[in-house]
Amino acid sequence: MVTETPDNASSKQESAGTRGRGLRVLAFTAVAVAALSVALSGLALLFAVGVLPPLRKTDDLERQLHAYILANPEVILESVKGLEARQQAAANSEAAKVVSERQDEIFNDPDAPVGMNPQGDAILVEFFDYNCPYCRQAAPLLGKLENADKGLRLVFKEYPILGPGSVFAARAALASRKQGKYLAYHQAMMSYEGRITETSRLDVAANVGIDVERLKKDMQDPAINAAIKRNIALAEALRIGGTPSFVVGKEVVRGLVDEATMKRLIASARGS
Structure with missing residues (x-):
């Protein structure tokens, strides 16, 4: 065994x-x-x-x-x-x-981090990888939409498919929730210039006030690996093979879209 x-x-x-x-x-x-x-x-x-x-x-x-x-x-x-x-x-x-x-698994998973509006009436789910350049391009747009629409609830699905650095970063991000630092860490990672490695993601963690030694211990929690595996399985079921990808309302959107399209999708989700 x-x-x-x-x-x-x-x-x-x-x-x-x-x-x-x-x-x-x-x-x-x-x-x-x-x-x-x-x-x-x-x-x-x-x-x-x-x-x-x-x-x-x-x-x-x-x-x-x-x-x-x-x-x-x-x-x-x-x-x-x-x-x-x-x-x-x-x-x-x-x-x-x-x-x-699989509505609850997609939109209401308690193990999935959420954005700044946890009680929003329109839910936008993002599957992302910290080493994905298009995910980094999407981050400012999502932040702008959140700030402008207090009813928009973002749900983050860690989907590390671009190598070991991405997996380390996803595990660290989920572990940072135990220190109440997920959003700060997520935003810092998305604005990081360069490829994310094991060293760089710990440097980013320290820069946003995370206790790095505690973070390392928290990353060993089996629940973190389990959450990532569930995200990967869910992405496969949704026929998602790349990042960023989004689920909003009844639609699956594969790839980066512009602000107007995203607003239309959010309005459609709210209407349904």
């Missing part, structure tokens, strides 16, 4: 992230191959029904199809786009079902 330490968990999460990126590359390759197959089948049908010129006896079907594709490369692009659109629609439908079925 192997006892999983926090560091073992960190390594496994990093490996999972690496495997995930590799699988996405393979998935795209599969999409392209599938699209090519669809295109070739469609072209064969066009020959059969007479839309394309009939095959000459001296010509080989494969050579004619190859020539047609070279002359009309948009056929492949259109096939790939169509297949991707169908896959995205399926992913969105699956994610909407998860949002409907």
